[in-house]
Amino acid sequence: MALKDLPVDECLLQGNASCPGCPATIGLRLVLKALGKKTIMVVPACCTAVIESLYPYTSFDVPVMNIAFEAAAAGASGVEAALRQQGRTDITVVAWAGDGGTYDIGLQALSGALERGTNFIYICYNNQIYSNTGIQRSGATPFAAWTTTTVGGKTEFRKELGEIILAHHIPYAAQTCISYPEDLYNKIKKAMSIKGSKYVEILAPCPPGWRFSMDKTLEMGRLAVDTGAWSLWECENDVMTFNGKSKLLLEKKIERKPIEEWIKYQGRFSHLFKPELDEKRLQAIQEHIDHLWERYRKCYVKI
Amino acid sequence: MKKYIVETSLSYPKKGAMGKTGSWRVFKPVLDTKKCVKCLRCWISCPEASIHREKDNSVSIDYDFCKGCGICANECNVKAIVMEREKTKGK
Amino acid sequence: MTIMIDTGNRIxxxxxxxxxxxxxxxxxxxxxxxxxxxxxxxxxxxxxxGEYICVESEHSAMSACIGASAAGSRTFTATSSQGLLLMHEMLHWAALARLPVVMCNVNRVVGPGWNIWVDENDSISQRDTGWIQFYCSSNQEIFDTVIHAFKLAEHEKVVLPVMVNLNAFILSHTSMPAEIPDQNVVDNYLEKYIPKWKLDIDNPTTFGNIIGPAHYYRVRRAMQDAQLNAKKLIPQIAKEWMKLSGYFHGDLLEYYKCDGAEYILLSMGAIGAESKIAIDELQKAGQKIGLARVRVIRPFPVEDIIKLGKQADLVVIDRNISVGLEGALFTEVKAALYGQSDAKATGFIAGLGGKDVTYKDIETMCMKSMKGKVKEQELYGMEE
Known part of the structure; x- marks a missing residue:
């Protein structure tokens, strides 16, 4: 799949309310290119509820149901059940939620829907913060990152939601990033082709939230992968495959870049560099990522 | 488009639901078509779907809605797009 | 038609x-x-x-009903007490979304401490969510009201969710006979569900995006209009059902021996049923008191209460307490009477925490009121 093979049609309309350089809209365009018009989206409280724009207009050209913050997966379960009764199995039901609505407040409903094998795709666009409420910490916020509720930097490491999802043994789970459009598109297409619960998480670097220049949205995603802060993988029927650069990193065919190469561009980590270098915390972040990849290798490298 | 009678918060699709968001722009992307290699990276990267793709994969910028983020210029490998400051309105 | 002798829950x-x-x-x-x-x-x-989704919480139960209803399907759920409270956010959501979800709520005490018996604080505290609320007093009424609930919720002039309340154990777990009509009778009464809006790939809309004050105000007014429409429609749809099934449970209040009464007792749910015995006894003893059992609290039957106030003084029994004020029904009855009638209203809070309220207790309360020994509202039957 090359870029020229991606469909021209857009289901996210121009002139919406997203910030300039918004990763969610880049992701939404790609996701909707893959899904097409036969899609119903369920959206909990998150930036996308704003991106939809103001009543009585919407920037979405597919049906969208907004639902309460913790309720995306449950709402989608209801939509899916109704469509099945109506014989409309040609329609793809998608929950599209942020990391706050997925890692934190919506985790129970998500776990329930996955356990029930609900036939839908749950997509988490992860910008590692509560961005819609103005940049507060979430369970996805990395260690030491500034947010408005972790003013000196977060004191805990983020949770590995991917591994929690894998424990549900659903037929398809994947991690991708907006910076890899073909990877993202292909993963949504694959999810569409599989019956049952599918989970796709998209890393979505947020310029105002992470404090970087708005033209660097995609670059921040690529650096997250290069440094191992994020990884591209898919797990189909419990068979794990790392993709693209993450595969090369896992197999040690390329060198992982030091984490500083990613965080030095982000204002949310600036307190680690000035007024003086915070070597202790920088080292802690690097060790955490090293440890994570050691574990990945133990679990997923075939000998 | 069918309008529903029941009064609840139901919204209908509209291009430019928030108006012409091109007015938000401070810097504008300027495309040099001679340099463009039709790789489509700008097209797929635009958060606003404001880079139009033609049948021959050439591209053009829709200034009505482009918010001027500069991702297209940053992603262009051949520097066919550069960002230029918008002329101040009213001058 | 068959006779089903079973519990309120199973009916x-x-x-x-x-x-x-x-x-x-x-x-x-x-x-x-x-x-x-x-x-x-x-x-x-x-x-x-149909689809039966065994969700992982009541919040998800209501969320799934909202999703299914928005996708254009008829939906049902049931809950009680803490479960209803957990749903609270989504109760508002369903009503504001104008989705005709039907739900049974078994009235149970709210914890802590844990107590599974009856009182009505669970549903009373959901009065402002926009749901229509019925309170039943027999298993036949439960059957008929659940059928009515679908008809009413889906009526084009209503399009609101409906809650059918039945008291814990006294109704939920007590076997009583109920006449069950044949399926084709129900099918004829409840026509095929046609949603008033839905998530439709051929006509894409976004439900619930950001809405400004002016438009939101209109949504609220439309809900209010729909509730007021329901007030007129409740007796009407019950009459239609009576023609098919023979039973009429349809007025906003059920009147019992009110002719010539100088006092009228207002109560709800199972106390409402028990009140009939008390009224029989009191009338036998020469007391001029009748009963109006409140079946519907949203929409609130203001006009009917005023009419009662023009006939008699009112005695109100609440199985709930709005802490810091008084029983909720008492407040609402007085508000209905304000400026419309000189009737005196006195009240009792009784049966909280599932404490039994017998017809003897009801007689005692009525007598105390009629003797002018109750100032406003008092707690009845509390053991020190």
Whole structure:
């Protein structure tokens, strides 16, 4: 799949309310290119509820149901059940939620829907913060990152939601990033082709939230992968495959870049560099990522 | 488009639901078509779907809605797009 | 037609299944459990052919009902007490979304401490969510009201969710006979569900995006209009049902021996049923007191209360307390009378925490009121 093979049609309309350089809209365009018009989206409280724009207009050209913050997966379960009764199995039901609505407040409903094998795709666009409420910490916020509720930097490491999802043994789970459009598109297409619960998480670097220049949205995603802060993988029927650069990193065919190469561009980590270098915390972040990849290798490298 | 009678918060699709968001722009992307290699990276990267793709994969910028983020210029490998400051309105 | 002798929960389940919702999403909670278990049995026997989603919480139960209803399907759920409270956010959501979800709520005490018996604080505290609320006093009424609930919720002049309340154990777990009409009678009464809006790929809309004050105000006004429409429609749809089934449970209040009464007792739910015996006894003893059992609290039957106030002084029994004020029904009755009638209203709070309220207790309360010994409202039957 090359870029020229991606469909021209857009289901996210121009002139919406997203910030300039918004990763969610880049992701939404790609996701909707893959899904097409036969899609119903369920959206909990998150930036996308704003991106939809103001009543009585919407920037979405597919049906969208907004639902309460913790309720995306449950709402989608209801939509899916109704469509099945109506014989409309040609329609793809998608929950599209942020990391706050997925890692934190919506985790129970998500776990329930996955356990029930609900036939839908749950997509988490992860910008590692509560961005819609103005940049507060979430369970996805990395260690030491500034947010408005972790003013000196977060004191805990983020949770590995991917591994929690894998424990549900659903037929398809994947991690991708907006910076890899073909990877993202292909993963949504694959999810569409599989019956049952599918989970796709998209890393979505947020310029105002992470404090970087708005033209660097995609670059921040690529650096997250290069440094191992994020990884591209898919797990189909419990068979794990790392993709693209993450595969090369896992197999040690390329060198992982030091984490500083990613965080030095982000204002949310600036307190680690000035007024003086915070070597202790920088080292802690690097060790955490090293440890994570050691574990990945133990679990997923075939000998 | 069918309008529903029941009064609840139901919204209908509209291009430019928030108006012409091109007015938000401070810097504008300027495309040099001679340099463009039709790789489509700008097209797929635009958060606003404001880079139009033609049948021959050439591209053009829709200034009505482009918010001027500069991702297209940053992603262009051949520097066919550069960002230029918008002329101040009213001058 | 068959006679079914069974508990309130199982008769509610029977009615729900006969209404043929396409989606049921529910979570168990005592004392609602036997209701959802009964639906599971209908599923196992192939008598219920819709989707039955066993969700992981009541919040998700209501969220799934909202999703299913928005996708254009008839939906049903049931809950009680803590479960209803957990749903609270989504109760507002369903009503503001104008989705005709039907739900049975088994009135149970709110914890802590844990107490599974009856009082009505759970549903009373949901009055402002926009749901229509019925309170039943017999298993026949439960059956009929659940059927009415679908008709009313889906009526084009209403399009609001409806809650049918039945008291814990006294109704939920007590067997009583109920006449169950044939399926074709229910099918004729409840026509095929046509949603008033839905998530439709051929006509894409976004439900619930950001809305400004002016438009939001209009949505609220439309809900208010719909509730007021329901007030007129409740007796009307009950009359239509009576023509088919023979039973009439349809007025906003059920009147019992009110002719010539100088006092009228207002009560709800199971106390309402027990009150009939008390009224019989009191009238036998020469007291001029009748009963008006309140069946519907949203929409609130203001006009009917005023009419009662023009005839008699009122005695109100609440099985709930709005802490810091008084019983909720008492407040609302007085508000209805304000400026419209000189009737005196006195009240009692009784039966909290599931404390039994017998007809003897009701007689005692009525006598105390009629003797002018109650100033405003007092707590009855509290043991020191």
């Amino acid at each position: 509610a389940a029977k009615a729900a299944v006969m209404a043929k919702p396409e989606v049921v999403a529910a979570y168990p909670i005592t004392p609602q459990t036997t209701l959802v278990e009964a639906i599971a049995e209908y599923v196992a026997r192939g008598e219920y052919k």
